[in-house]
Amino acid sequence: MANYTHDLIVIGAGSGGLGAAGFGGAIGLNVALIDRTEKDYGGECLNYGCVPSKALLHVAAQFAGAREAEKFGLRTEGKADLKRVMQYIHERQDIIRQRESPDYLRDEYGLDCIIGEAMLTGEREVTVSGRKLSAPRIVLATGSRPRHLQVPGSEQVKQYDNESVFSELHELPERLLIVGGGPNACEMAQAFRRLGSEVTLLNRGERILKNDPAPAAEVLQEKLLAEGVTIYNRTEVGKFTNGGTAVLAGEGAPEKEIAFTHLIVAIGRQVRTEGLGLELAGVHTQDGNIVVDAYYRTSNKAIYVVGDAYGREMFSHGAEKHNTDLWTNFLSPIDRKHKLQHFSWVTFTDPEVATFGYTAQQLEEEGIDYETVQQSFEHDDRAVAADYRSSVLILYLDKSTFGSSKVLGGTMAAPGAGEMIQELLLLNMLELDYGKLTNKIYAYPVGSRINQKPARDRAQKRLLSSLSKRALQLAYRLQNR
Numbered sequence: 001m002a003n004y005t006h007d008l009i010v011i012g013a014g015s016g017g018l019g020a021a022g023f024g025g026a027i028g029l030n031v032a033l034i035d036r037t038e039k040d041y042g043g044e045c046l047n048y049g050c051v052p053s054k055a056l057l058h059v060a061a062q063f064a065g066a067r068e069a070e071k072f073g074l075r076t077e078g079k080a081d082l083k084r085v086m087q088y089i090h091e092r093q094d095i096i097r098q099r100e101s102p103d104y105l106r107d108e109y110g111l112d113c114i115i116g117e118a119m120l121t122g123e124r125e126v127t128v129s130g131r132k133l134s135a136p137r138i139v140l141a142t143g144s145r146p147r148h149l150q151v152p153g154s155e156q157v158k159q160y161d162n163e164s165v166f167s168e169l170h171e172l173p174e175r176l177l178i179v180g181g182g183p184n185a186c187e188m189a190q191a192f193r194r195l196g197s198e199v200t201l202l203n204r205g206e207r208i209l210k211n212d213p214a215p216a217a218e219v220l221q222e223k224l225l226a227e228g229v230t231i232y233n234r235t236e237v238g239k240f241t242n243g244g245t246a247v248l249a250g251e252g253a254p255e256k257e258i259a260f261t262h263l264i265v266a267i268g269r270q271v272r273t274e275g276l277g278l279e280l281a282g283v284h285t286q287d288g289n290i291v292v293d294a295y296y297r298t299s300n301k302a303i304y305v306v307g308d309a310y311g312r313e314m315f316s317h318g319a320e321k322h323n324t325d326l327w328t329n330f331l332s333p334i335d336r337k338h339k340l341q342h343f344s345w346v347t348f349t350d351p352e353v354a355t356f357g358y359t360a361q362q363l364e365e366e367g368i369d370y371e372t373v374q375q376s377f378e379h380d381d382r383a384v385a386a387d388y389r390s391s392v393l394i395l396y397l398d399k400s401t402f403g404s405s406k407v408l409g410g411t412m413a414a415p416g417a418g419e420m421i422q423e424l425l426l427l428n429m430l431e432l433d434y435g436k437l438t439n440k441i442y443a444y445p446v447g448s449r450i451n452q453k454p455a456r457d458r459a460q461k462r463l464l465s466s467l468s469k470r471a472l473q474l475a476y477r478l479q480n481r
Contacts, residue, residue: 001370002124002211003134004124004134004135004136005032005133005134005135006030006031006032006112006133006135007024007029007135007137008020008021008024008029008030008031008032008135008136008138008139009031009032009034009036009126009133009134009135009136009137009139010024010032010034010138010141011034011035011118011126011138011139011140011141011142012034012043012140012141012142012143012307012309013033013034013035013040013041013042013043013100013105013113013141013346014035014040014043014044014045014046014141014143014305014307014308014319015040015043015044015045015141015307015316015319015320016043016139016143016306016308016309016310016319016322016323017033017035017039017043017139017140017141017306017307018033018042018043018105019098019306019319019320019322019323020139020141020306020323020326020327021033021105021109021111021139022105022109023112023323023327024302025105025109025110025111025368026109028110029083030112031109031110031111031112032062032111032112032114032126032133033105033111033112033113033114034113034114034116034118034126034128035115035118036115037115038101038102038115038289040062040111041097041100041101041102041105042096042097042100042101042417043143043307044143044144044163044308044316045098045316046093046096046097046466047161047163047166048163048166048167049163050316051092051093051096051315052089052092052093053088053162053184053187053191053348054348055088055092055093055455056089056166056191057187057190057191057348057349058165059080059085059088059089059191060080060190060191060192060194060195061194061350063080063194063195063196064194064227064350067194068220078196079195079197079295080171080172080195080196082169082170082171082172082195083170083171085195085351086166086169086170086201089166090166090250090337091179097385097437099396102115108453114128114129114131114133115129116128116129116131116162117129118188118273118275118276119275119276119280120138120276120278120280120281120283120303121277121280122134122280122281122465123281123282123300123302124136124137124138124302124422125281125305125435126138127277131234132254132440136302137302137303137330138281138302138303138304139303139304139305139326140153140276140283140298140303140304140305140309141305141306141307141319142271142272142276142307142309143271143272143308143309144270144271144272144308144309144314145163145269145270145272146161146162146163146265146266146268146269147265147267147268147269147270148161148265148267149169149179149237149265149267151237151238151239151240152238152239152251153239153241153242154240154241154278155239156242156243156260157243158243158263158335159239159263159265159313160262160263160264160265161265161266162184162188162266165188165264167177172192172195172196172197173192173197173261173262173263174197174198174199174261174262175198175259175260175262175263176192176197176198176199176200176202176260176261176263176264176436177200177201177202177246177258177260177262177263177264177266178192178201178202178266179202179236179237179263179264179265179266179267180201180203180262180265180266180267180268181203181205181233182203182208182209182210182211182266182268182344183203183349183353184266185201185203185208185223185264185266186201186208186209186220186347186349187199187347187348188225188264188266189224189229189320190223190229190349190350193224193227193228193229194401198228199228199229199230200225200229200230200231200258200260201229201230201231201232202232202235202236202237202246202248203231203232203233203235203461204234204235204236204250205233205234206233207221207233207235208220208221208231208233209347209353210294211355212353212355212411212413213355213359213360213394213411215374215392215413216353216355216392216394216411216412216413217353217392217413218458219390219392219413219414220347220351220353220389220413221446223349223350223351223390223404224338229277230290232248232253232254233252233442233471234250234251234252234253235237235248235249235250235251235253235254236248236249237249238248241257244258244260245258245259245260245272246258246260247287254276269308269314270288270289271289271290271308271309271311272309272353273285273288273289273290275354278290281300282299282300283298283299283303284298285302288294289311290305290309290310292300292304292310292311294337294338295325295328295329295335295337295338296310296322296325296329296338303316304326306319306322306323306326307319310322312338313340313343313345315345317344317345318343320344322338325338326481340358340362341357341358341362341408341409341428342356342357342425342428342429343356343357344356344421344425346417346418348418349390349464350412350415351413351414351415351417352412352413352415352417353411353412353417354411354412354417354418354421355409355410355411356394356409356410356411356421356424356425356428357396357407357408357409357410357425358370358408358409359409359430360372360396362409363408363409368398369399370396370397370398370408371396371397371399371405372394372395372396373394373396373397373454374392374393374394374395375392375393375394375450375453375454376389376391376392377389377390377391377392377393377450378390379447380447380449380450380453382446382449382450383414383447383450385445386415386447388414388415391410391412391413391414391417392412392413393410393412393414393450393454394410394411394412395409395410395424395454396408396409396410405427405433405434406427406428406431406432406433406434407432407434409426409428410424412450414447414450415447416447419448420447420450420451421451423437423448423451424451434454434455434458435455435458435459437452437455437456438452438456438459440452
């Protein structure tokens with residue numbers, strides 16, 4: 001150990017790198033945390049992803065609420081001043097950045113925060129700004145970058161993505177074309193429509209949110225359509241004929257061309273592999289990804305990967321999960337393997353779409369026997385009062401021959417769904433019986449009462465069987481003789 005400059009080197013100071021380095025520093029290890037610039041500390045989530053997009057959605061919700069109130073007599077007019085919107089977003093970022101800056105991390109965790117381009121130059125060696133560092137373990141948290149369209153004429157078009165939209169877009173788009181059908185595309189579509197843009201969403205897939213159940217995606221699609229977003233599924237851009245016209249292709253294309261003033265591309269992300277010196281350290285790549293096993297190890301067993309660079313669940317809390325597993329493996333003789341049976345994600349639209357645990361596809365791939373329970377919000381009192389009866393809850397329960405079942409996974413599409421699923425996720429993580437919710441007393445009429453409804457329906461069905469009713473009648477009469 002005396003031959004190494006550090007106990008651990010972490011390249012990349014985004015969600016993955018902050019988690020990996022922060023815990024190491026907290027337990028007293030000598031940890032080097034490297035990123036290209038001071039502003040890069042905080043990574044994708046702070047600078048281009050979760051934080052600015054949720055701030056944008058917050059502002060857009062104010063506009064939506066004002067327009068919704070028009071039916072009750074309020075008068076509104078005008079569109080958003082995007083410069084003022086962006087100012088608000090950047091102010092929120094600056095507040096959070098204070099706790100993710102190099103100075104803060106040095107003071108709070110004792111990290112050796114280094115600014116510069118890092119390159120692997122050996123099996124356990126990193127060179128940054130001419131300085132050679134070494135450690136018995138190196139963690140790559142080098143993130144990902146947005147994919148762009150590569151079609152004829154694309155060089156004529158300014159393609160905004162989740163990175164450039166918050167730094168380079170200074171005016172509210174008049175006619176906004178968004179390409180993509182995932183969470184980011186849906187969030188941007190709703191936000192800009194609410195701010196006053198005319199928005200068209202092109203999705204090459206059969207439907208939006210392909211990783212969530214179809215009934216939940218349908219709830220969101222209907223809301224987007226009702227708010228004035230134009231959605232074309234099974235449609236993609238064939239080519240651009242100039243800087244403001246896209247020629248459409250695909251089965252769902254309603255017309256040959258569509259005109260736009262601005263273009264946002266949200267078609268996924270790709271792992272960063274260039275300029276890292278991976279080949280010098282014996283780290284293999286394949287199909288544009290770093291080759292990593294289920295224990296976060298690369299082909300060089302001294303080098304590990306977390307966060308977006310892992311190439312799977314590209315969420316900030318995905319990086320948190322990776323680091324929980326990684327540090328368990330670093331400190332324990334029993335390795336923890338990458339699994340997703342307790343993972344969750346949320347699309348922060350209105351309504352939110354929140355998914356947790358196993359998906360139906362994963363359950364089928366694993367050969368797990370399950371049943372699907374679909375619960376409507378149509379007769380839920382809170383949903384009636386707050387006007388979100390079109391919402392839906394979908395649960396996957398393991399099949400049991402007696403009593404209730406464990407919650408294997410599920411999805412909710414409803415306002416605040418990301419918060420409301422948390423007790424279901426806890427049942428899933430602790431592998432507790434779903435029937436535990438049957439006797440829980442919820443404050444009336446909180447929205448999360450819907451989580452209990454299927455459990456009570458199942459219990460009542462058993463309770464009101466002919467045999468059970470006779471037994472209960474007998475018990476009552478014996479107690480009241």
